[in-house]
Amino acid sequence: RGVVALAFSGAVPRHAMSWLRWGQGWLERTWREAEETAESELRERLLLALDLTMIALEAPNAEASVHAVVTEAAARLECDRVSVGFVKGSQVKFTALSHSVEVARRIDLIHAIEAAMNEAMEQSTSIHVGLYTLSRDDKDGPRNVGSADWINIREHQHLVRDFGAESVLSVPFAAGENETRRMGVFLFEWPESNVAEVRLQQAEMLTPILG
Secondary structure (H helix, E strand, C coil), X not given: CCCCCCCCCCCCCCCHHHHHHHHHHHHHHHHHHHHXXXXXXXXXXXXXXHHHHHHHHHCCCHHHHHHHHHHHHHHHCXXXXXXXXXXXXXXXXXXXXXXXXXXXHCHHHHHHHHHHHHHHHHHCCCEEEECCCCCCCCXXXXXXXXXXXXXXXXXXXXXXXXXXXXXXXEEEEEECCHHHCEEEEEEEEXXXXXXXXXHHHHHHHCCCCCC
């Protein structure tokens, strides 16, 4: 709902009402299309989360569940790689990678992924770094979401620069309470720098699944 008010310096033009009706139709169509797009994107995110939850629950054990989720997530989000690590002691330890064959050959890749995961966990914030853009939120440099505090992204830059992906998003998560509380980091890698916003949103919604 809304109101449009117009003021004329002289007599009201003869076709003013026709112009207003035309503008009203354009606004309504624009708003309707925006609402439909938002609803479609939300529906897509929820369906992806539901599908991955079902995959996690159907796996025979926890290890198989983790690997199945990151493998399916990589395919659905069009990632080069998706990995996850869980906190053990004071550090995030690499747990699973969507392309497991690559792990056996690339110990240096695992170390780089773990370093980026720990960088995000230590700062308690999601970090998105692209080959040509430093941050989702500030073209002048990386910042914590909703804050003016600058954050360290050195390990993420290293991962982008030396291991093939052009865009990296790491998302820390925590789930459960007391003895059952689990903490970790999802890390997504894309082959292009300009990742669609809907893909980033979908990735960020996946973190509760393995909690």
